[in-house]
Amino acid sequence: MLTYKELIELREKLASGEISLELAKAQYWKDFKEGQRSWHTKDWKERRCEFIKCKCEICSSNETLTLQHLSHPKKFSEHLTEVTKIYAKDYIDSNPEIDKSELRNYILKNYDYFPAPLCPNCQSRKPNKRIRKVPQYFCTECRHEFDETITKSLDELISTFYKNEEAIEVLDKCFVSNDGWKNKHNLSSIRYWLQRQRTKNQDAEAIEKKAFLLYLNDNIKYLSFEDTITACKKCASTFDLYNMELCPKCKAYYKGVQYPTCVQCLPEDKRKTALEKTELGKQMHELHKGLGID
Template identity: 70%
Template structure:
């Protein structure tokens, strides 16, 4: 497991092109030991002792103190996703046009077309299908009755899309991915194709940017930059329940999104909050009794 200074050294080597990306990744991840965390290392413990204060910065207690991080590193895959999205946006902005024949070939290769049924008279979508009446279908737009729906071909949809990508008939998610089985409309398909093109074009740059962000995030975490000294109780409430001590009464814990705890709210707001909590508890009890919990 790399130490704080080793992370900085690795980042600098990568920035200065003194090490390849693949070697940098291997050096970073091959040193990880299963079950071992950064706070188990001697480097962490030595630097922690220089930074930790003598009392909890939240409640003032001096029992079982710890350094509480207010932010944590993201996964490398999350950075890869974010950086790829940014590159895709730039690529699409500079290459907005996509060859129609390439687009069609991509669709036919990667998607199954499940056309939306249309009224043969007015071409409105999804006519009402009846089980006991004949003719079987009723168009809710023009009230025409018929037995067989009509469909637009892939070519017709693509042509319409290239003429007006906001047209109603191209909004339907009638293309099912052969790989992932999820549904897309033509605009979705175009985005993911262009995103893949951007990724293929800038794959090495994307991976390097993402890995540098990952390294910087870990360096920030190991530097104790975004930390406070907290007692075990305050740290647990923050980590497990996203709660902190109420700054007004200094007694009750509250969700970090609220300014005070319920007890410190004005009377009318406190009653409303308690009423909501009671209602929620009653609903949970009822669900439990009905077996739908």
């Protein structure tokens, strides 16, 4: 795993174009073991010592201090999805139209069509199916009775879509993707995925590079300890540390986002209650540990 410094160098080289995306990825993933955490590396342990403070940033106690991260880096695949979405939006804004036959071919290749049953007389949707009566179907719209429903062909449905995107039958999620995910889509979402696919084909390299740079930024920020808080064991187990922010009053201690100030800045009586609660939290924690349910 690369050290903090090496990671920053890698980011600079990639951003400036000094090295290719392929090479940057190869260097990054080289001795990256799946599931390995930065806190197992020597570099991380050494740097951690420089950042841990001498007292808890929530209650100022100095008992068993730990350094807690307030945020965690996202996975590369998550960045990739986000960047692809942004590129797709730009692409769609400048290329809103899709040729009818291209949409049709894309559907034939990627989806199975399950047409909705319609009344043969008025084409209303979902005629009532009766269990005991003959003929089997009854249309509540035109009161027609019949034995068999009709359906719209794919071409008819696509034509309707090009005339009116808000038409009810067009909104039906009557297409199931044949890629194993079995996603149910309607025509407008299929068009989106087609356009997104085109964006990916067109800008694959740029999308990956942007996502990889964001991913490196995330990891550099994590390793910089910028977003960390020193907490005592009590506070670490009592407070939800992911929802902490700097107290606006003293700007020295941390507070839960749901509280107006930190424990230190509360009025005397409230501070006592808060500290008692922290103490109670600790006792509960120890009790659970003793009972083996922690």
